[in-house]
Amino acid sequence: MRLSKRTEYGLRAIVQLARLGPREFVQSRDLAKQENIPAKFLEAILLALRRGGFLESKVGSGGGYRLTRPPRDISLGDLIRRLEGRLTVRQSTSTTNLSPGEIAVHLVNDKLTEAMDDVLDNMNLEQLLDHVNRAASSQQEMYYI
Amino acid sequence: MRLSKRTEYGLRAIVQLARLGPREFVQSRDLAKQENIPAKFLEAILLALRRGGFLESKVGSGGGYRLTRPPRDISLGDLIRRLEGRLTVRQSTSTTNLSPGEIAVHLVNDKLTEAMDDVLDNMNLEQLLDHVNRAASSQQEMYYI
């Protein structure tokens, strides 16, 4: 299991935005530079995040993006499902006349989906930032020991 | 999250093999027909399962495939990781000098991987078959109610 580049970039961008605080608008180009993400690709991703209600934007000179609400109120589940484009409705393959193998596949798929949703739905952006800070500072300590 | 066709087909085939018991060799072509899977594709998948130690084969007339061990001893984790080809080693991107965003991505990736492994490593083929049988029989009941 690996997140797509799209999701990875989106996550990295929103983490930056969350760290910089909700005051200022940050430009797509700057985010791209800071995180070393292809600029045009990031543009499209930020747009999707805006449409998803995670970001608000301001067009024109001095414009950019910022969070619509505090990190605590942004669920990783909502965020990542939006980024992965996994609105891929549960296959509506009629649940009748399935072979045993097909039933098994369904079962496994459901279990996996549930497990992932569990992880993501129980973590918000604030908690993720806390983890990151802790990880980063423990990385710092390494140098002093 | 969705399993690849390769994994889906492999799972369906091994479920069939497990149901038919460990006695007889079953031919690839028959499995393909029963589960409606492209024959040549399935061949390659079964071969991989043999190399992974899940199946043993007999070449030539009257040949085919069968499980190497009882379903109880086949972990879904081992099986599916083999099928997904997800030996995709944990990225060895040096864990130094990561941006906060990159750390966040790592964290999420690890959590998700762990959650999926948890599900899969705690289920064996026998348990999966039980689930399937229960699901199938409750599906049957539907017709009588």
Next chain:
DNA sequence: CCAATTTCTATAAAAACACTAGGAATTCCT
């Protein structure tokens, strides 16, 4: 009016996935 920015549409390039072709090797059966 001009520069900076988001927004939008269209397309291209690359990678992953889902197969297919064809023949070699092995085994069984008569």
Next chain:
DNA sequence: AGGAATTCCTAGTGTTTTTATAGAAATTGG
């Protein structure tokens, strides 16, 4: 011995998904 059935193996092909890129319209601030 010979032919039919089967796995084994290598290589290739087509399609879909992912990862971008190009370029111009719309909006805003100065």
